[in-house]
Amino acid sequence: MAKRLMKGNEAIGEAAIAAGAPNYFAYPITPQSEVAEYLCWRLPEVDGVFVQAESEVAVGNMLFGASASGKRVFTTSSSPGISLMQETISYMAGAHLPVVFVNIMRGGPGLGGILPAQSDYFQATKGGGHGDYRIIVLAPSSVQEAVDMMLWAFDLAEKYLTPVMLIGDGMIGQMMESVEFPDKYREENNPDEIEWALTGAKGRKARICKSLFLNPEQLEENSFLLAEKYKKIKKAERRCELYNVKDDNKIIITSYGTMARICQTAIDELEGEGVSVGLFRPITLFPYPEEELYAEGSKKNIKCVLSVEMSTGQMVEDVERIMKGKKKIDFFGRTGGVVPSPDEVKDKVRKILRIKK
Amino acid sequence: MTSSPTLIFKRPDAMSENVTHYCPGCTHGVIHRLVAESLDELGLRDRAVGVAPVGCSVLIYNYFNVDFLEAPHGRAPALATGFKRVRPDMIVFTYQGDGDLASIGMGEIVHAANRGEKFTTIFVNNAIYGMTGGQMAPTTMPNQRTTTSPAGRDVNKAGFPIRMSEMLSTLKTPSYIARVGVFTPMHIINAKKAIKKAFRLQMEGKCFSMVEVLSTCPTNWGINPIESTKWVKTDMEPYFPLGVFSDPERGDD
Ligand SMILES: Cc1ncc(C[n+]2csc(CCOP(=O)(O)OP(=O)(O)O)c2C)c(N)n1
Ligand code: SF4
Numbered sequence: 001m002a003k004r005l006m007k008g009n010e011a012i013g014e015a016a017i018a019a020g021a022p023n024y025f026a027y028p029i030t031p032q033s034e035v036a037e038y039l040c041w042r043l044p045e046v047d048g049v050f051v052q053a054e055s056e057v058a059v060g061n062m063l064f065g066a067s068a069s070g071k072r073v074f075t076t077s078s079s080p081g082i083s084l085m086q087e088t089i090s091y092m093a094g095a096h097l098p099v100v101f102v103n104i105m106r107g108g109p110g111l112g113g114i115l116p117a118q119s120d121y122f123q124a125t126k127g128g129g130h131g132d133y134r135i136i137v138l139a140p141s142s143v144q145e146a147v148d149m150m151l152w153a154f155d156l157a158e159k160y161l162t163p164v165m166l167i168g169d170g171m172i173g174q175m176m177e178s179v180e181f182p183d184k185y186r187e188e189n190n191p192d193e194i195e196w197a198l199t200g201a202k203g204r205k206a207r208i209c210k211s212l213f214l215n216p217e218q219l220e221e222n223s224f225l226l227a228e229k230y231k232k233i234k235k236a237e238r239r240c241e242l243y244n245v246k247d248d249n250k251i252i253i254t255s256y257g258t259m260a261r262i263c264q265t266a267i268d269e270l271e272g273e274g275v276s277v278g279l280f281r282p283i284t285l286f287p288y289p290e291e292e293l294y295a296e297g298s299k300k301n302i303k304c305v306l307s308v309e310m311s312t313g314q315m316v317e318d319v320e321r322i323m324k325g326k327k328k329i330d331f332f333g334r335t336g337g338v339v340p341s342p343d344e345v346k347d348k349v350r351k352i353l354r355i356k357k
Numbered sequence: 358m359t360s361s362p363t364l365i366f367k368r369p370d371a372m373s374e375n376v377t378h379y380c381p382g383c384t385h386g387v388i389h390r391l392v393a394e395s396l397d398e399l400g401l402r403d404r405a406v407g408v409a410p411v412g413c414s415v416l417i418y419n420y421f422n423v424d425f426l427e428a429p430h431g432r433a434p435a436l437a438t439g440f441k442r443v444r445p446d447m448i449v450f451t452y453q454g455d456g457d458l459a460s461i462g463m464g465e466i467v468h469a470a471n472r473g474e475k476f477t478t479i480f481v482n483n484a485i486y487g488m489t490g491g492q493m494a495p496t497t498m499p500n501q502r503t504t505t506s507p508a509g510r511d512v513n514k515a516g517f518p519i520r521m522s523e524m525l526s527t528l529k530t531p532s533y534i535a536r537v538g539v540f541t542p543m544h545i546i547n548a549k550k551a552i553k554k555a556f557r558l559q560m561e562g563k564c565f566s567m568v569e570v571l572s573t574c575p576t577n578w579g580i581n582p583i584e585s586t587k588w589v590k591t592d593m594e595p596y597f598p599l600g601v602f603s604d605p606e607r608g609d610d
Contacts, residue, residue: 049442051438061465062438064435065426073443091429198426203403206423207425210409210418
């Protein structure tokens, strides 16, 4: 298929259709309202479902109901809206239902701002709702990657029967890039072929989709089942990308999303100055590519692992945990919608290596 | 001469054989049965999906032979909306208490009704929070004693009981909204008619439908079952009048 120039938000909407998920429930919020503005006319063209709900609480719960039908469903929102969906995320994790959430993150806490941020890392990866659960978290760094990840996200959600969340900062949503979609769009699921879908108790026992287990042994069993699932996910679905990683690297930068692209520019420029820095970009934030980071970060030539984020320091806590004190860990971040420039990243690297400009 | 026995009464197919956990004299069970009979008679059991509330009837799915979803507290109308939108060919209903529907879930029910979602809601109004041990509900009667209003509901601080059926029937979107009781056999017969009509209208793809049922909670009202049915008549019915508040077949807006 020919390449198309598209805004990230619209491409994400189109990608869901390509993934056989033309069922969208949403509530407007900057910086991703373009998804709804695109899908409100695009979905009727493909006989899809578009509902503008009364709140994000309702959005989450509409997805809950719709997902139980066996069809693929999704929403997009931004930080404050995602906070309101945490109720559903916990319930759907407990009930083993697939669903895809997209969080085009903006600055917080509270109403925060409308500019790009990465301050929802904890909420996404550590479980923003109640209970013993995790969700799969994917972090695209380009519009094309967001499209490819949407296709993958629905497969993952169905494979493991779990909520999946894409987290991108506001830039991913607003940026225009050329993208390619699959030639052939996936057909919608046929609920009758899905063994857990609620299709009416015709010629079979009634199916119940629930997260309530009043008997503690049964609730524990469900929690163990979830834990087992997360173990499998950690084993099979870790993804990361390395950039400029070589034996003369002195520093490894860990960074995800568009922040990682800014770091690439800084790395290229530093390389020209004879300062060698590698980039470790996690593509999956849960499961975190832990073994991969440890392997790269603990190499002899590495003096420091530097986490660069658009937050006051969230992923860095995982980096510290994974590196187990093996190397010095440092952090650089701007937040609230302030995007670090390559120069700021370069200055931080020079400071760590005590290089004078 | 022996004639073969005629079956005159049986458990509806839509009901399972499990024994309910409801307290003696609680009318949740009666309402379950009316829903099951309606599904049977309209031939809807095997394409129905119920949405359970959080409240005493959270385990409703144990008593039905029907696919069921269990919603977070108050959110059943949102789940029903989601399901029905992607499967308009199926029959979807929510079963909700007054805390569930008129307090925490107020937003979800109002907007579902206003969008004219084609599902059916069975709204069980027993003027109290049963499951959590008898706290004040938005439908608790003025001066009614509950565990969070031990001196009786003070309308100056807690406001007056909310009349959901009247409120929803002010919406311009077509709907079927009725309030019924189950405190005498005659009322039970009328309640059944309303519930069956609500499902029929959904079957015909006509409109959102809700039947509010005045129900009892002897345990938390602190009176026996017989007094409870009397109390519905003497104390609840005057404030929550029975009747049809909106009916697309009557040409109501
Ligand atoms: C988010 C949330 N808040 C509170 C509760 C606790 N809770 C469970 S049932 C209930 C009230 C139920 O009352 P009602 O809807 O009137 O149903 P009934 O039990 O009387 O049938 C409450 C407050 C909960 N489960 N979830
Ligand atoms: S507590 Fe009240 S509503 Fe709940 S089962 Fe008992 S009588 Fe019924």
